[in-house]
Amino acid sequence: METLQQLTDRIGAYGDRTGLVDLSSDMENVWTFPALRDESESLANRLLAEGLRPQDRVALIAPNSAAWVIAALAILRAGAVCIPIDTQATDEQLKHMLQLARPKKAFVSERLRKRLAAIDLEHAPETELLEGHLRGGQAEHPERDFPEVSADDTAVIFFTSGTTGPPKGVPLSHRNLMHQLEVLRDLRLVTETDRLLLPLPLHHVYPFTIGLLTPMYLGVPIIFPAGLTGAELMAALRDQEASFILGLPRLYSALYDGIQNRVAKLRWPLRPAVRGLASLSTWLRARFGVSAGRWLLRPLHGRFAPKLRTLVSGGAPLAPDLARRLEGFGWQVAAGYGLTETSPLLTLITPQSRNFDGAGKPVRGVTVRIRKTEDELGEVEVQGPNVFAGYLENPQETAKSFTKDGWFKTGDRGRLDESGVLHLFGRLSTLIITPSGEKIQPDPLEEHYERHPTIGEIGILQRDHKLVAVVVPEVEAAGEDVRAAISEALSAQARSLPSFQRLSGFEVSREPLARTRLGRIRRRKLQQRYDTLRAGQAEAETGSIPLENMREEDRALLEHEPARQVWRFLADRFPDVRLRPDSSFTHDLGVDSLGWVDLSLDIQHASGAELTEDDVAEIQTVRDLLRTVTRKTPKGVAAEPPDPLEYPEKVLSEAERVWLRPASVPTRWLGAIGYGLNRLIFRTFFELKVEGAESVPKDTPVILTPNHTSYMDGPALAAALDNDILSRLRWAGSRNILMSSRIRRFFSRAARIVPIDPGASARRDLAYGAATLKQGETLVWFPEGDISRTGKLKHFQPGAALLADKFQVPVVPVIIQGTSDALPPGHQIPKPKPVRVRFGQPLDPGAMADAGEEDRPWKRINRVLHDQMDDML
Known part of the structure; x- marks a missing residue:
């Protein structure tokens, strides 16, 4: 029998066809099948040269990437055992899994390497960063004969999700996994013309076998999306022309809801037309087996995923109604059932069968039987070449999991109908038996309660012989009295249920229920959560x-x-707060509009994401912020962004640096003439009075900070300054106003204005200011950032204070009065009103930073400056 060791030989025979597209790296990373073969064989040679022996164990603890795939193929090629481990496992789980499996080596990400170094392991593996194993990352090693493995040798060790206890190790042999590949080949579920999108983590047997090994076996390109947000998945489906997607029911539910939300935003009559066509297509598919959705809804397909043909679901049951609706949109839907211990596939609903009311029929080579219990249902037991031999270092669990005649006990309740279709009714381990003897499987009951819009999540359990629940509300739907809203929602859903399925009590949790990566509730954690909430401790x-x-x-x-x-x-x-993804910045974290000013700067420094005012206006929760950061930094690992105060030239683009360069002689002459005319106009028509101008230093750069009540403030300040200062001064001016036309850009260049926009890029604005001061020039910066329509000083933005603190240059406060009478906000034609410009004494930023109790120097500078200017008004 062929083993997985020959997989690299097989993929090398597919010519220069694309084998993997990795969008999760810093740039689109396209690998041909021969490139994957060459790189994995090179790494396999190195591992053998370093002393790796057949059946030695090597762990892989990193997110999906091309390097991950290469390392897995290399481990198998070298005859060793691959151990994929969840990157999101807790330290306790990591320690348990590594001590149980005892890998000789571990390929890890930088983040996981640091975590492993902090975990006390009796037999710690040698760790090596995975990121280096890309083109050119392998040293040359002479080719050698790879040690042969047998079909019954262990190929991969997976770990169960541990919903009711610690994860168990599940060794799968080459025979187990090769059987699955041959079954899927014969089913023709995926063919060489497909392009498979794989958004699931490879440490699970389901994506590893069906999403990685099967495409490699059949020569099908794999696409790793840039991330798992809806936008990133849709971009991968559309731009990479994926025809096949491997996902979980929750993913397809989100996909369907996303499409419905888009349809809801269409204008009349498109909205009812699309909904009508979708209903017609669903009915035609259900009634006559006709798949009309692809051509009835062609524009919708073209917009979302033009090549998408097949959706395959696993990991949990796919709701029949959802499956039929997805079919109605014109896609083929398949759903499988299996376990880690069965490699994983046991039964399959094929696109041709379209019977989503069960779990499908057993695949070739698998035999299913039902061991009867006291009711009409029983435990599902299976046999087949895909079933593992026993748990890793756990003979007691192995003995409990097999019958005396060698059948594996799945732990699922089910029955087989007359046509051989398996129907499942939940796990025996989660079955709740009431004092009256009624049997309740919590999963379908939880789905029923979650249909109410007020209930975001619910986990049902038994305490003191009563049916109770932990409920996570949909906060927006619940309103202010959350507990009352949930009680009403539970009562409404219970009306259609028999009395023994109605809840006797519930606790409200703000935190999502603990789940496995495949979406199953961790029942042991649920019990702990309920007890904690009941005791009033969690909040x-x-x-x-x-x-x-x-x-x-x-x-x-x-x-x-x-x-x-x-x-x-x-x-x-x-x-000092409980930080959750749904934490509100306003209500939970106490961040108001002013707090966002410095918070957004810190976020930029931490992630490189620049938040605009529009972004901040849309961000209500921490989750909203994380989504925005992900969208604004869509690929790659966050690099330390250059400090705009330290390295302004690295922040500004070549086109942006143009505004800092010396102007041509004609442009300078035009600027001088313009300033002269401006001064004449203000002295003639606006009776300009200037006080304290002599206090502005002429031999050193300073920051002038005028108040702002009118668009005339800049011209008024320019009229109050002499030519010596104007010749070495730059203005921070609004990009939207001064750069909106070619003529305005020309005059802005002549006036030595640098374009800033506090609502778009604080890093860029600070870089302009820093570059100006580095060049030894004076800077005019309006600290309020916008016009005050009341005449009173608004809250100061951090820009001027940050610049003053960094460069330790004096700050000269400036008060301009009368401009709001001459040209009020919203008016375009000025009136001849008196204008007065007063300059304060230069303020030392060091002395200002030493005053007050604010947590940051720039905040102390801003407070002193604000008080000084307020006194001058």
């Missing part, structure tokens, strides 16, 4: 919630390095 907790307690969407966001950096920053910034 007193502080710090960030554990990763395992987050929803899959939020954990996916934190796979993105910039988002993870922001999450860590927020945890450090708000240590």
Whole structure:
């Protein structure tokens, strides 16, 4: 029998066809099948040269990437055992898995290497960074004969999700996995003409076998998306022309909801037309088996995923209604059932069968039987070449999991119908038996309650012989009295249920229920959560919630390095609150519009993401912020962004640096003439009075900080300054106003204006200011950032204070009066009103920074400057 060791030979025979597109790297990374073969064989040679022996174990603890695939293929090629491990496992879980498996070596990401170094392991593996294993990353090693493995040798060790206990090691042999590849080949579910999108983590047997090994076996290109947000998945489907996607029910539910939301935003009559066509297509498919959705909804397909043909679901049951609706949109839908211990596939609903009311029929080579219990259902037991031999170092669990005649006990309740279709009714381990003897499987009951819009999540359990639940509300739908809203929602859903399925009590949790990466509730954690909430302890907790307690969407966001950096920053910034993805910046963290000013700068520093005012206006929760950061830094690992105060030239582009260069002689002459005319106009028509101008230093750069009540403030200040100062002075001017036309850009260049926009890029604005001061020039910076329509000083933005603190240049406060009468906001034609410009004494930023109790020097500078200017008004 062929083994996985020959997989690299097989993929090398597919010519120069694309084998892998890795969008998760810093740039689109396209690998041909021969390139994957060459790189993995090179690494396999090196591993053998370093002393790796057949059946030695090598762990892989890193997110999906081309390097991950190369390392896995190399481990198998060298005859060793691959151990994929979840990057989101807790330290306790990591320690348990590594001590149980005892790998000789571990390929890890930088983040995981640091975590492993802090874990006390009796037999710590040698760790090596995975990121180096890309083109050119392998040293040359002489080719050697690879040690042969047999079909019954272990190929991969997976770990169960551990919903009711610690993860168990599941060794799968080459025979187990090769059987699955041959079955899927014969089913023709995926063919060589497909392009497979794989958004699932490879440490699970389901994506590893069906999403990685099978495409490699059949010569099908694999696409790793840039991330797991809806936008990144849709971009991969559209731009990479994926025809096949491997996902979980929750992914397809989100996909369907996303499409429905887009349809809801269409204008009349498009909205009812699209909905009508979707309903017609669903009915035609269900009634006559006709797949009309692709051509009835062609524009929709073209917009979302023009080549998408097949959706394959696994990991949890796919709701029949959702499957039929997806079919109605014109896609083929397949759903499989299996376990880690069965490599994984046991039964399959094929696109041709279209019977989503069960779990499908057993695949070739698999035999299913039902061991009857006291009711009409029984435990599903299986046999087949895909079934593992026993748990790693756990003979007691192995003995409990097999019958005396060698059948594996799946732990699932089910029955076989007359046509051989398997129907499942939940896990035996989660079955709740009431005092009256009624049997309740919590999963379908939880789905029923979650249909109410007020209930975001619910986990049902039994306490003191009563049916109770932990409920996570949909905060927006719940309103202010959350507990009352949930009680009403539960009562409404219970009306259609028999009395024994109605809840006797519930507790409200703000934190998502702890789930496995495949979306299953961790039942042991649920019991702990209920007891903690019941005792009234949970709400007193502080710090960030554990990763395992987050929803899959939020954990996916934190796979993105910039988002993870922001999450860590927020945890450090708000240590005394319970930080959750749904924490409100206003209500939970106490961040108001003013607080966003310096918070956005810190976020830029942590992640490189520049937040605009529009972004901030849309951000209500931490989750919103993480999504925004992910969108603004869509690829790659967050690099330390250059400090705009230290390295302004690295922040500004070549086109932006043009505004800092000396102007041509004609342009300078035009500027001088313009300033002269401006001075004449103000003295003639506006009776300009100037006080304290002699206090402005002429031999050293300073920052002038005028108040701002009119668009005439800049011209008024220019009229109050002499030519010596104007010749070495730059103005921070609004990009939107002064750069909106060619003529305005020309005159702005002549007036020595640099374009800033506090609502768009604070880093760029600070870089302009820093570059100006570095050149020894004086800078005019309006600290309020916008016009005050009341005449009173508004809150000061941090820009001028940050610049003053960094460069330790004097700050000269300036008060301009009368311009708001001459040209009020909203008017275009000025009136001849008196204008007065007063200059204060230069302020030392060091002395200002020493005054007050604010936590940052720039805040202390701003407070002193604000008080000084307020006194001058």
